[in-house]
Amino acid sequence: MGTFHQGKSELHGITVVVDTTGPEVFVGRCDDEDDRGIVLDDVDVFRDGEGGRSKAEYLERAARFGTWKKHDRLLIPRERVASVRRLGEI
Amino acid sequence: MPYSPMLVKPMREELTSAGVEELLTAADVDAFMSQKSGTALLVVNSVCGCAAGMARPGVRLALQHDRRPDRVVSVFAGQDLEATARARSYIPDIPPSSPSIAFFKDGELVHFTPRHRIEGRDAHALANDLVAVFNEFCAVPATA
Numbered sequence: 544m545g546t547f548h549q550g551k552s553e554l555h556g557i558t559v560v561v562d563t564t565g566p567e568v569f570v571g572r573c574d575d576e577d578d579r580g581i582v583l584d585d586v587d588v589f590r591d592g593e594g595g596r597s598k599a600e601y602l603e604r605a606a607r608f609g610t611w612k613k614h615d616r617l618l619i620p621r622e623r624v625a626s627v628r629r630l631g632e633i
Numbered sequence: 634m635p636y637s638p639m640l641v642k643p644m645r646e647e648l649t650s651a652g653v654e655e656l657l658t659a660a661d662v663d664a665f666m667s668q669k670s671g672t673a674l675l676v677v678n679s680v681c682g683c684a685a686g687m688a689r690p691g692v693r694l695a696l697q698h699d700r701r702p703d704r705v706v707s708v709f710a711g712q713d714l715e716a717t718a719r720a721r722s723y724i725p726d727i728p729p730s731s732p733s734i735a736f737f738k739d740g741e742l743v744h745f746t747p748r749h750r751i752e753g754r755d756a757h758a759l760a761n762d763l764v765a766v767f768n769e770f771c772a773v774p775a776t777a
Contacts, residue, residue, distance in 0.1 A: 558749035609728040609747040
């Protein structure tokens with residue numbers, strides 16, 4: 544048994560990777576998405592090249608262990624979103 | 634802010650009825666972690682049905698396997714705050730997530746299932762993952 548949330552997008556509650564058209568990639572728990580963009584909770588953000596790592600290298604570790612949140616909640620505008628996928632599928 | 638104890642009682646019992654011991658205080662966690670030898674499973678239980686609703690049945694299914702950890706315990710994130718924080722302090726390199734499942738062999742973390750490896754999967758898929766870990770690290774039960 545658990546608690547369930549009605550009226551949200553199908554990705555609600557799922558940890559997703561939101562890649563952008565720029566250097567940033569976001570990882571967080573999807574709350575909802577609509578025409579404005581995607582709202583994430585407990586969000587980490589990584590910039591390509593940060594700490595000498597590529598986006599792919601960052602995501603490889605994120606997929607194994609998870610991420611440390613930098614923001615409680617963020618809206619990523621639709622026009623910046625290049626792709627959205629489940630972290631669990633990486 | 635923790636949920637009502639009445640709301641989470643069935644979520645606790647879903648694990649305790651399968652033989653999982655709840656660690657309710659930091660002292661409980663310290664006592665558990667001080668026992669280094671053998672295998673141990675630590676479940677970080679949580680309320681949200683998006684993932685925990687599959688984590689608990691997955692753990693229950695896995696514990697029906699013939700090979701299983703010597704000790705199986707849980708802490709409840711968002712409820713037993715002190716115990717959960719102390720449990721996480723033993724795996725400081727791992728970002729906190731709940732639900733999640735840590736497997737220890739001789740006191741060392743050898744496998745970790747974060748929340749995102751539970752989300753959107755069914756209980757059998759999670760149980761299969763855990764059974765694979767049990768098969769790798771747990772002893773074959775003695776036969777009579």
